[in-house]
Amino acid sequence: MDRALMLPIFREKIKNLIDLNDDEWDVFIDFLKIKRIKKNDCFAEEGKTCREIGFIMKGAVRYCNIVKGKEITGYFSFENNFVTAIKSYLTEEPCLYNIKTLEDSYFVTISRKNMQAMLKIPLLSCKIERFGRLLSERFNILFEDRLKSFVIKTAEERYRDLLESGNDIVNRIPVQYIAQFIGITPVSLSRIRKKILTSTASSHKADS
Amino acid sequence: MDRALMLPIFREKIKNLIDLNDDEWDVFIDFLKIKRIKKNDCFAEEGKTCREIGFIMKGAVRYCNIVKGKEITGYFSFENNFVTAIKSYLTEEPCLYNIKTLEDSYFVTISRKNMQAMLKIPLLSCKIERFGRLLSERFNILFEDRLKSFVIKTAEERYRDLLESGNDIVNRIPVQYIAQFIGITPVSLSRIRKKILTSTASSHKADS
DNA sequence: GCGAATTCTTATCATTTGATAAGAAATTCC
DNA sequence: GGAATTTCTTATCAAATGATAAGAATTCGC
DSSP: OOHHHHHHHHHHHTTTTOOOOHHHHHHHGGGOEEEEEOTTOEEEOTTSOOOEEEEEEEOEEEEEEEETTEEEEEEEEETTOEEOOHHHHHHOOOOSSEEEESSSEEEEEEEHHHHHHHHTOHHHHHHHHHHHHHHHHHHHHHHHHHHHHHHHOOHHHHHHHHHTSSSOHHHHSOHHHHHHHHTSOHHHHHHHHHHHHHHHHHHHHHHO | OOHHHHHHHHHHHTTTTOOOOHHHHHHHHTTEEEEEEOTTOEEEOTTSOOOEEEEEEEOEEEEEEEETTEEEEEEEEETTOEEOOHHHHHHOOOOSSEEEESSSEEEEEEEHHHHHHHHTOHHHHHHHHHHHHHHHHHHHHHHHHHHHHHHHOOHHHHHHHHHTSSSOHHHHSOHHHHHHHHTSOHHHHHHHHHHHHHHHHHHHHHHO
């Protein structure tokens, strides 16, 4: 997939966050970069400041690191979502986790430097300021939902939510990572999966 | 505490988010409201859209609701922090929880309507746009920290973090709410408290 | 396609947390 | 100040999850 093909698609997909006319767009795209990252490589790396925001054109990532010797997964993101280590990006502090691809992935990226440069271009500044706010707001909404799932739901409910989320997460992502995401061990997830399987199996039996 | 006393303090406290000269400030304050909310009353209410952002001048709040018959607490906020049901405020969807005061509290509030009105006043618009973005970014940082505590920490660690947080949460807030906040039952927190007490007691004994 | 490596499941036992009830401590209200 | 209410702690037992190990299934590399 090359740049010329990808950018018009990107333009369409983010129209609800930033809607530029042709002149503005021509200036805008000079500040964009296309990045291909191979499976299991990093978009952002623990210990380094994350200086860009990415939009997943194709692929998926997980937010992960190793804590007390154990690997954990804080979040997944898929096509058509923005990705960044938001606190590190905002504060320029080193990132406390990795953002790793789960598959070979393509991103459109905007660096913090370019974001700030665009804020100084009169033609764009107003729309970029708004874009930045909307992006930040969108992250807030994701965070609130994710936090809610920890505060009010059990591990089993979080897993069932994933099953029903529409993404075919369960087929695309290794079980161990899913377990980390919902906050339990793979062994414990295995038990939950079995429990769900046997309960649906028996209800099927009852139907037939 | 009255308005004339409170606003200059407020101005000083939010200087890092929005720094206005005297002319701008005089326009700005017409869009501010002082709110006093008695202990256990609501700043934002479940089922209603939350249409304002508050700054706690004095007091404390908890984000709470009842899920499956059980009361839960998602978050606490204290003096010098902004408060809002962020997803509801941003999307205008009904709020899914309450924000209740833990003590008699004073807020400086800005309504969504006033925020939008100020965005249309040329004198202020630029600084308000930035203020909105910084506020949103600040919420993101809080969310990332809070989420991290669920993803990588145990209940006991979350409790110890509270003890060391500087706020004297443990004295100001009923244990049952603290238990909800860290995601366990009051009974379970009681066990943890006892464990911490006896371990510090025995280490004291070893010292003397 | 086959062997090696990885991942997933199952089993067993330990630990943590939950549910419930009852008693102790603190608070509230006359 | 004392009775009533609420909150906190403790005890007991149940349920969920973790730790570890071993076997089954899958994936990977050649």
